[in-house]
Amino acid sequence: MSRECPELRKENRGGFSCSGSRGGFNSGNGGSRGGFNSSGDDCNVNSMPSVNDGTSAMCTIVRNSRNPNEDNNNHTKASFSGWRGGSGGKITTANDGKEFSRNTTFVKSTMRGGFNNGGSRFRGGRGGFTSSDRGKINSNKYEKFNYFSLIDNRGGSGSNCYNCHKPDHQSRDCPEERRLRDGAYAGAQPTERYVPLPPSTIEDGIFGEAVTRVENFGKYHQTHVKCTPPDKVKPIELYEEANLATQILSNIYRANFEEPTAIQRYTIPCIRQQDDIMACAQTGSGKTAAFLLPIISNLLEYHADELSERLHPPSPLCLIVSPTRELALQTEREARKFAFQTAVIPSTTGRLKDMVEKGRISLKKVKYFVLDEADRMLDTGFQPDIRKLEDLGLPPKDERFTSMFSATFPKEVQQLAKHFLRENYVFLAVGIPGGANEDIAQTIEEVPQSKKKDRLFQLFEQHLKSERCLIFVETNRAADYIGALLSQKRFMSTTIHGDRTQRQRNEAVQQFANGKYSILVATSVVARGLDFPLTGYVVNYDLPDTNDFYVHRIGRTGRAGHLGKSISFFDPERDSDRKIAPELISKLSEAGQTVPEFLKKYATGDSVDFYNDDHNSRNANVMLILL
Structure with missing residues (x-):
């Protein structure tokens, strides 16, 4: 192995070297581009910056890597604070049982740097440390240090393997499969930990995205509609005819909704009377509002007591499933418009199946189940996950109200949809099923x-x-x-x-x-x-x-x-x-x-x-x- 090679060690451009390093650690006077170097002796250094109370810090265990048996007798522990410059930096060193401390002043540096003892630059962030005559850290007393890394960003201890956290071996000799930082195994897709900004709670922020309707919007009211069974749903002509709550009507007009579109004229009364529905309408025809408005109204009218409950884990009364997170977030924004100043609190959960399996969400109290872009949700890619929801606690179809919406509904998907709908469901076709928007x-x-x-x-x-x-x-x-x-x-x-x-x-x-x-x-x-x-x-x-x-x-x-x-x-x-x-x-x-x-x-x-x-x-x- 390289650590046992008898030849002269070559320059390392990106790792850790003892002289001439371009990216390692250097404490000598040779052409280091930055970091620490131990001037000719073997070194193996790693470090982990961390943030604590607004300052940056580095903790490094230093010991002789030539003789691992001396680990307990010859080591140095250094802690550097004030990474971007300041005062009060402190170095604490333990050597042969003797401890001493030394205060060091850090001033703002124009170096693009980290740590350097020879006045050269370190190719890191601005404001590093140097030991030149402007210097901030003087390590002349420790020119013969040999460095050995002790960094475990997975929470393990220094004497254990960083991969399996077991003693008696190091991570490079670990017999177990290599793990990534977030707990996944090597070869798996890394998980991004991203939390978006919270949605606006003020009126201007919620209704600022309202879209102005143009003259051609009126054609949606004359679109040919076929409802099966034909006499089960009585369409409305105005939002007031749906017996919506006063606050919901106010929110509708704030969002620049003046009169219902063709799909809304049938869907709102259908869901208000708690029927299952499969609806197909062209793109941009108002399908999202068609199911949000009656569901929010029903929650306020029939489930007011349950809305005030605080359960653990959270148990939503309405579940809307979308094929992409972007669409789910858009639906949440629309729900916030219509539920503004009501007891209904919309939110998104990310990957629903994972949340339920981990016990962070319970589906046992779901009363309204909506499949948005239902033909996509019921194709070969999503259908197993949708069926799995019933095994994870989603009430059976006879104990919930199910709605499905899309601009396209192939015949085979309609057959699959029967598994999730009650027998007396309503099928609604607005315009030509699966047709393109004529605008x-x-x-x-x-x-x-x-x-x-x-x-x-x-x-x-x-x-x-x-x-x-x-x-x-x-x-x-x-x-x-x-x-x-x-x-x-x-x-x-x-x-x-x-x-x-x-x-x-x-x-x-x-x-x-x-x-x-x-x-x-x-x-x-x-x-x-x-x-x-x-x-x-x-x-x-x-x-x-x-x-x-x-x-x-x-x-x-x-x-x-x-x-x-x-x-x-x-x-x-x-x-x-x-x-x-x-x-x-x-x-x-x-x-x-x-x-x-x-x-x-x-x-x-x-x-x-x-x-x-x-x-x-x-x-x-x-x-x-x-x-």
């Missing part, structure tokens, strides 16, 4: 992969410079690549995908939503449910693999009655693009959009009515699956 002008261009980058920048130069734009790609690497290219071209952009930390993802969503960055490059992680106000364009740099994701992606624009535009790059050499082509033709025709000529050749043998000027998609017959 979005859809454009599909034939662009080979090699020309996509040039076409994207051409679009920015021609149309997108002054617009807020969301660009979708298929892979995390592609998102970073396109984001880097945009930054090089001086376009204000940020990125979001599954490899970014939760902090980075939250910041990207906030910065795009508030307009700090006008361009967001994303994978499908933000394709569902998220409301980005005033987004003018959605660009499908890479088309998704399925028609449902196409509908959800372009649905990030054209919301709440605003007009939006989508541009999709169709690569004829890409298998998935050719596969999705017939469904794209169908979505364009349903929404009254022109089908480009190059795309028509991919149509299947099924009859497809291509759009013409005399076609009125609003009067088209609605295909509905009756359950």
